[in-house]
Amino acid sequence: MKAVVVEQYAPIDQIELKDVPMPPVAAGQLRIKVHAAGIGFVDGLKVQGLYQTKDPLPFTPGTEFAGVVDEAPDNAAGYVPGMRVMGMARSGALAEYITVNAEAVHPLPDAVAAEVGASFRANYLTAHYALSARAMLAAGEQLLVLGAAGGVGIAAVQIGRLLGARVIAAASTPEKRDFARAHGADAVIDYTQPNWRDALKELTGGHGADVIFDPVGGEISVQAFRSIAWRGRHLVVGFAAGSIPALPFNLPLLKGGALLGVDLAQIPTREPDVQKRLMAELTSWLAEGKLKPVVGRVFAFADFRDAFKAMQTRDALGKMVVRISS
Numbered sequence: 001m002k003a004v005v006v007e008q009y010a011p012i013d014q015i016e017l018k019d020v021p022m023p024p025v026a027a028g029q030l031r032i033k034v035h036a037a038g039i040g041f042v043d044g045l046k047v048q049g050l051y052q053t054k055d056p057l058p059f060t061p062g063t064e065f066a067g068v069v070d071e072a073p074d075n076a077a078g079y080v081p082g083m084r085v086m087g088m089a090r091s092g093a094l095a096e097y098i099t100v101n102a103e104a105v106h107p108l109p110d111a112v113a114a115e116v117g118a119s120f121r122a123n124y125l126t127a128h129y130a131l132s133a134r135a136m137l138a139a140g141e142q143l144l145v146l147g148a149a150g151g152v153g154i155a156a157v158q159i160g161r162l163l164g165a166r167v168i169a170a171a172s173t174p175e176k177r178d179f180a181r182a183h184g185a186d187a188v189i190d191y192t193q194p195n196w197r198d199a200l201k202e203l204t205g206g207h208g209a210d211v212i213f214d215p216v217g218g219e220i221s222v223q224a225f226r227s228i229a230w231r232g233r234h235l236v237v238g239f240a241a242g243s244i245p246a247l248p249f250n251l252p253l254l255k256g257g258a259l260l261g262v263d264l265a266q267i268p269t270r271e272p273d274v275q276k277r278l279m280a281e282l283t284s285w286l287a288e289g290k291l292k293p294v295v296g297r298v299f300a301f302a303d304f305r306d307a308f309k310a311m312q313t314r315d316a317l318g319k320m321v322v323r324i325s326s
């Protein structure tokens with residue numbers, strides 16, 4: 001089968017599609033024929049060996065996928081060949097086949113395309129966990145989403161709306177702000193402007209943001225915290241801008257504010273019941289059509305490098321997806 005193989009940590013241009021053996025499948029596992037794989041910012045860091053944790057070499061990148069069950073040796077967890085599923089793994093999704101434990105997948109509703117299924121779990125679980133389980137976002141509160149047109153940002157815009165918040169989307173270009181508005185933002189801000197905090201103050205009637213969803217980092221994070229409402233919650237999600245900000249400790253004191261960390265990778269082990277509840281809620285919203293995950297761009301398997309480059313050049317809108325097979 002064909003798979004993207006990282007033999008040395010390197011820029012994406014040096015990574016290639018290779019012929020590799022089919023992954024074996026053991027009892028309790030499923031082999032999935034991958035139809036689509038979702039790529040996130042983290043995948044680009046992992047390929048270069050720049051992420052906090054390093055995948056042992058060689059590895060196949062890609063954590064999110066949707067496809068059909070190819071083999072289920074003992075009908076693990078009720079799955080049988082031919083069933084449509086979506087799932088997450090530590091790596092391995094940019095391949096024609098992936099083997100995972102049965103707990104790693106969920107059924108993919110018939111009405112939901114594979115590209116949508118592959119765009120769903122990481123970003124929407126992160127956003128839902130952050131906003132519901134950490135920030136306890138309440139209906140009527142004002143939510144500021146930084147990097148709102150990116151993969152996890154647009155998920156936070158949509159989940160924020162579903163939870164009844166007023167969503168203010170911050171993004172760097174008119175196209176990105178239109179994109180955020182089209183997916184439910186009530187108001188938008190150009191946070192590349194020096195006076196963007198004045199615009200935020202005006203938009204919130206002087207109140208500030210009750211909750212800040214922050215996958216961007218850098219100086220913007222500290223500026224945003226300065227505009228937080230009393231008892232506001234600032235969610236630390238990521239550092240797409242490249243630098244980890246340092247927050248002066250007097251600011252949480254003066255604002256009565258809280259900084260809350262969010263790490264998708266630790267939810268399954270540290271809070272399995274919360275993950276189960278949030279995933280059940282998300283999949284029922286998905287099946288009912290209440291939540292329509294945003295697929296930004298779909299790339300052919302041979303063009304997988306372009307999916308990574310779109311994020312690395314700050315050019316991505318929504319989630320980048322690679323179509324592997326049909």
Ligand SMILES: NC(=O)c1ccc[n+]([C@@H]2O[C@H](COP(=O)([O-])OP(=O)(O)OC[C@H]3O[C@@H](n4cnc5c(N)ncnc54)[C@H](OP(=O)(O)O)[C@@H]3O)[C@@H](O)[C@H]2O)c1
Nearest residue numbers: 040041147150151152171172215238239240241262263264
């Ligand atoms: N904590 C978790 O569990 C978790 C889960 C998912 C993702 N994340 C993290 O969240 C961040 C975003 O991931 P993503 O997949 O949503 O990425 P993405 O689609 O590329 O979005 C990132 C956004 O960040 C903004 N940005 C600002 N400076 C940037 C720069 N120098 N380069 C690229 N983007 C820049 C961009 O918006 P503007 O152009 O509008 O500024 C962009 O839309 C990453 O750091 C990722 O590791 C964390």
